[in-house]
Amino acid sequence: MNIIQLPLGPLETNCYVLANDLKEVLIFDPGEEAFEIFDVIEENQYKPLAILLTHAHFDHIGALDEVRDRYNIPVYLHENEKDFLADSTKNGSALFLRREVFAREADHLISKEGKMEIGNFTLSVFETPGHSPGSVSYYVKDAKSVFSGDALFCQGIGRTDLPGGDHDTLIKSIKSKLFSLPENTRVYSGHGPETSIQYEKKHNPFL
Structure with a gap:
């Protein structure tokens, strides 16, 4: 599998394009600058299947409708944030x-953890609230990777001072869910460089 990282918008929020050998792709968190995403898709002749949101803060959804309308693909989001997309305060x-x-x-609300199959992709969805009430992380075993949104960063964690945020909940989410993954799992965060579960267990000062 191929993973393309696109830091988009003024906050350089990471959008990820995950492609398999059939050139099917999943798009994670299209935050802004839709044209950057279009360029990657079309230059590689990829076939978008879905958009997966780790959560619904503004910097992760700014290009959502542009991307879904161009490719006519569904959007997945945790049900705890179903109202965020239309509410600028939330x-x-x-x-x-x-x-x-x-x-x-x-288009699809995630209500529980578990396996998700989209096209030829198989993912495991983990509820990882704390940064926001409906934060989820998507683990792709075949790619040895997890898309953690703003839960876990390289030597950092997500902020918890926004509506619905809670520090203790976030720490619990990371330790009980993300740190249960194999240590060689690559972590693709909502901001900043990629890291690994092993590295964060050893070096993250918040954990």
């Missing part, structure tokens, strides 16, 4: 931007 744009960010409702 998604944070009303608090941090001079403009409000909105998107249409998700």
Whole structure:
């Protein structure tokens, strides 16, 4: 599998394009600058299947409708944040931007952890709240990778001072869910460089 990291927008929020050998792709967190995502998809002749949101803060959803409309693909989001897409206070744009960010409702709401199959992809969904109430992480065993959103960063963790955030909940999520993954699992975070479970267990000062 091939993973392309695209830091997008003023906060350099990482959007990821995960491609398999059939050129099918999943798109994680299309935060802004839709044209950057289009370029990757079309230059490689990829076939988008779905958009997976780790959570629904404004910097992760800014290009959501543009991308889904161009490829006519569904959006997955945890049910605890089903109202965030249409609420600029909940998604944070009303608090941090001079403009409000909105998107249409998700096509599929995630209600529990477990396996998810999309095309030829098999993922495991982990509920990892704390940064936000509906934060999830997507583990792709075949790629030895987890897309952690803003739960776990390289030597950092997500902020917990936004609506619905809770520090103790986030620490529990990381230790009980993400740290249960194999140590060689690569961690693709919502911001910053990739890391690994092994490295974060040893070097993350918050954990």
